Amino acid sequence: MSKNDREAEAKAALERLHQQSERLLGAEPPPRDEPDDKIEILGKRIARVLSMIIMAGLIFYLWRTYFSG
Template sequence: MSRHEDIHAEREREAKAALDRLASQTDTLGGSAFARMADKAVGHFTAEELGPEDKIELWGTRIGRVAGLIFAIGLVIYLVRVYVMQ
């Protein structure tokens, strides 16, 4: 093989490797993005960042976060009924 063919073959191998890495990262990001987002939401609403030391604070945080979610959903429903569905 000539030097030109060697350079071309090396570039082709690098391009194929880059495409393979991109394909594997895209599958990983796309496939597990929803799972990571769901895990993060569950962790937020269960207040897992607080730890089990103070049970009152833990349950108060959980109740407050769920109540906030319920309030936000109710507010969205109210606003849609009043301003969109007239």
């Protein structure tokens, strides 16, 4: 394989990579689908609050169990 053949193959590979990355990454981010359902929005908010409360409780429990005498 000559140097010219390798350079042509490398350039072709880079061009394919560039074309594929444009399709995958895109110029603009995909649109966010905001739910119109009020119950779904409320459910997500409740789940987020509960997860934060549970996380804080778990951290407190682990701190009290393993770090305080």
